[in-house]
Amino acid sequence: MVDRQPAWLPGVIRAGPIVLGYIPIGLTFGVLAQQAGLSAFNALMMSLLVYAGSSQLIAAGLFATNAPVSSIILTTFVVNMRHILLSAAVAPFLKRWRKSELAAFAFQLTDETFAIHSAQFSSEVPDKGAVFATNVTAQAAWVSGTWLGVTLGQFITDVKPLGLDYVLPAMFIALLILQIKDRVQIGVALITGVLSVALFVAGVGRWNVIVATLLGATLGVIIDLWTNRRSS
Amino acid sequence: MDQQTIFLTIIGMMAVTYIPRLLPTWLVSSWTLPSWVEAWLRHVPVAVLAAMLFPSILIRSEQFALTPDNLFLLAAFPTLLVAWKSRSLFGSVITGIIVVALARLLLAG
Numbered sequence: 001m002v003d004r005q006p007a008w009l010p011g012v013i014r015a016g017p018i019v020l021g022y023i024p025i026g027l028t029f030g031v032l033a034q035q036a037g038l039s040a041f042n043a044l045m046m047s048l049l050v051y052a053g054s055s056q057l058i059a060a061g062l063f064a065t066n067a068p069v070s071s072i073i074l075t076t077f078v079v080n081m082r083h084i085l086l087s088a089a090v091a092p093f094l095k096r097w098r099k100s101e102l103a104a105f106a107f108q109l110t111d112e113t114f115a116i117h118s119a120q121f122s123s124e125v126p127d128k129g130a131v132f133a134t135n136v137t138a139q140a141a142w143v144s145g146t147w148l149g150v151t152l153g154q155f156i157t158d159v160k161p162l163g164l165d166y167v168l169p170a171m172f173i174a175l176l177i178l179q180i181k182d183r184v185q186i187g188v189a190l191i192t193g194v195l196s197v198a199l200f201v202a203g204v205g206r207w208n209v210i211v212a213t214l215l216g217a218t219l220g221v222i223i224d225l226w227t228n229r230r231s232s
Numbered sequence: 233m234d235q236q237t238i239f240l241t242i243i244g245m246m247a248v249t250y251i252p253r254l255l256p257t258w259l260v261s262s263w264t265l266p267s268w269v270e271a272w273l274r275h276v277p278v279a280v281l282a283a284m285l286f287p288s289i290l291i292r293s294e295q296f297a298l299t300p301d302n303l304f305l306l307a308a309f310p311t312l313l314v315a316w317k318s319r320s321l322f323g324s325v326i327t328g329i330i331v332v333a334l335a336r337l338l339l340a341g
Contacts, residue, residue: 021322039235042242049246058284059245066233069241077248079284082277084252085270091260099258106254163333169304170311170328172285176278177315177324185278192279193286200287201296212283213276220275221268 011126011133018112018134019141022053026142028167029056030149035159036064040150047146051139052110054175055079057168062206071206078210086114093121101128108135184223192216307331 026047033043038060046056055076062072087109094102113135120126159165180186196212204211256265265273289304290297297305310331315324 024322025325037233038238042235042238045239046242046245049242050249052249055245055249059241063233063238063241069237069244072241073244073248076245077252078276079280080249081252082273082280083249084256084265085273087253088256088260088265088270091257094257095260102257103254106257107250109253161333161336163329163331163336166304166307166328166332167325169285169288169308170325171321172281172288173308173311173328174315174321174324176281176285177312178319178321179278179281185275188275189278189282193282196283197286197290197296200291208287209280209283213280216279216283217272217275220279221271224271 006129007127008129008133011130012137014116014120014130015113015134015137015141018116018138021112022138022141023145023148025053025167025171026145027149027152028164029053029060030146030151031153031156031159031164032057032060032149032167033063033146034150034153035156036060038063043146043150044143047143048139050076051108051142052076052080052083053142054171057171061168065206067206071210075206075209078213083109086111090114090117090121093125097128105131105135108139110138113138184220184227187223188216188220191219303332303335307335 029047030043033046033056034040038046046059050056050059058079059072059076062075087106090109091102094105097105116134117131125131156162156164176189180189192212192215195215196208199208199211289302289308292302292304300306307328311324311328314320314327318324
């Protein structure tokens, strides 16, 4: 008798590092969503249906300040627009998959599952079951973390002594540092950041993030063109 | 905001999040992104993170606060250092939280 492991098992194991990251951050989201006035049901629904970490934490912040619905949805769109790049990068490896399979795969594509898949796909595309097992395990961790946060959140009356109101700024700092790979990006970050603050002070309200992002990314393209021309 | 409005907002968030995730996988065989769109999208992550970060530490109680008593601004330095040295999301977040929580504890006492 040959002892065969199921084909999906390596997929679950590959999700291990993601699980370790998603549970504590999902928990934080659960706590903050509750503080922002979301019901336990809505907090869990957001983790099930939207499933995009930073945009969910930002949305919790916007719900807390009673921001208009349109600005919450548009901010979510801008923050999650980067998934186009991730999706376009893995798509060539999945050309033989059916549309329904791609639809299921894309729903659970995050920065972290992308990192695992793209490392794997470049050598070989594993069994579909294993690919889905990675995705499902990761989202299960995210939803479980949210549930823990919602449950614990009922006992937390003030997040300030725990420093939990600093989770989002700290996450932005870390994600930004991890994204920056060259000097152009440092320039784009500084100018966009200052612009965003200036727009807020000037009174555009919660639209500052969207407007500053669109202007900042455009500026990045201009700097790229300009430095390429100078160096060529 | 009532829970029903929040739920509908979540449905809207789902739609705008799912479409950019889905479309490239469906279209990539017949269509590739124009190079200028790709160049522009490449700058979006850094731009959007900076656009959210700066106000989150420089605007306190709706006011611009580039001041030495702005705890969120001060805590940004150790957080940044840990992020840069460790490349760990979780380690950086924990550092930031602990610095803010400790400072509040010590200043209150």
